[in-house]
Amino acid sequence: MADIAARTVRVPGVVGVMLGGSRARGTHRADSDWDLGVYYRGEVDLAALESLAAAVTGGPVEVYGPGAWGAWVNGGAWLVLPDGTHVDWILRDVDRVRQVWQECRAGRFETGMQAGHPLGFWSPAYPGEVALGQVLADTDGQLARLKEEAGRYPEALRTSLAGGAVWDAGFSAAMAAKSCGSGDVLHAALCLSRAVGDLVQALHAHHGVWCLNEKGALAAASALPGTPPGFAARATALLGRLGSTAEELKASVAEAERLVEEVRAVVGG
Structure with missing residues (x-):
């Protein structure tokens, strides 16, 4: 990977390469x-x-340019090395990452529709990727500086994201309640999934922990100190047995509302 990174930064326009994901952590x-x-x-x-x-792969590879994979994931390529190792290139505009970081420091964040992120892409993931990643190549030292800065979760973001996410979770649960009488399972399921995702984001933010995407986030939130007892098991049961009748959906909404209140007691907001 170090060799690939060293060769990648020689490409015009590329300023750095970071190892991310589970390999970095x-x-x-x-x-x-x-x-x-x-x-x-x-x-x-x-x-x-x-x-x-x-x-590096021994065959043609299509590289998707900026924006081809959506406004946030951006672009990149899927590489398969001769030994079968899978390597994902993910393009990141370093100036946009820096701009998002400045917004996060001021307590501002946004979410966007993004393929592969069913609950949306949360903008703090940009600095979070740098904070949790490993710098493999860095032509001007900017990635190293950004990584050092992002190692300290901004207090303004901690407050705004935790409070905002809990508010949205409560609103989503309330919207789900409107679907119970009609048995609208799709709407209820989407609302309650969003509510659980919001609560996971709120718990991470409250503890100043970067949350990059939905994968593994529920288990990670459950392990944080002060998380309501049985949070992951209860959320899993809620989403796994949502129900389809009016009474079953009402019971699921009631459990979601309890989770919202318990998380609100932890993070405030």
């Missing part, structure tokens, strides 16, 4: 992919990236 399995964040500034030479990808 030491929580990977033997078959886990390698996630490499390819940080660029301005225009990135996609043709040069494709040539490099072909050189």
Whole structure:
């Protein structure tokens, strides 16, 4: 990976490469992919990236440019090395990451629709990726500086995200209640999934812990100190046995409302 990173930063426009995901955090399995964040500034030479990808894989690879994978995930490529190792390139505009970081420091965040993120992409994931990742190549030292800064979760973000997420969770549960009488399972399921996702984000923020996406986030939130007893098991049971009748849906909504109140007692808001 270090060799690939060193060759990647020689591509015009690329300024750094970071190892991310479970490999960076030491929580990977033997078959886990390698996630490499390819940080660029301005225009990135996609043709040069494709040539490099072909050189390291031994065959043609399509590189998807900025925006091809959505406004937040951006673009990248899927590489399979000759030994079968899977490497994901994920493009990141370093100036946009820096701008989002400044917004987070001021307590401002946003979410956006994004394929692969069923509960939306939360903007604090950008600095979170840097904080939790490992710098493999860094042409001007900007990634190292940003990583040092993002190692301290902003107090303003902690307050605004935790409070805002709990409020949204309560609102989502209330919206789900409107679907009980009609047996609208789709609407209820989406609302309650969002509510649980909000509570997971709130607990992470309250403890100043970066939450990058939904995968594994429920179990991680459950392990945080002060989390309501049985939080993960109760949320899992809620979503796994939502029900389809009016009475079953009402019971699920009631449990969601209890979880919201218990998390609100922990984080405030």
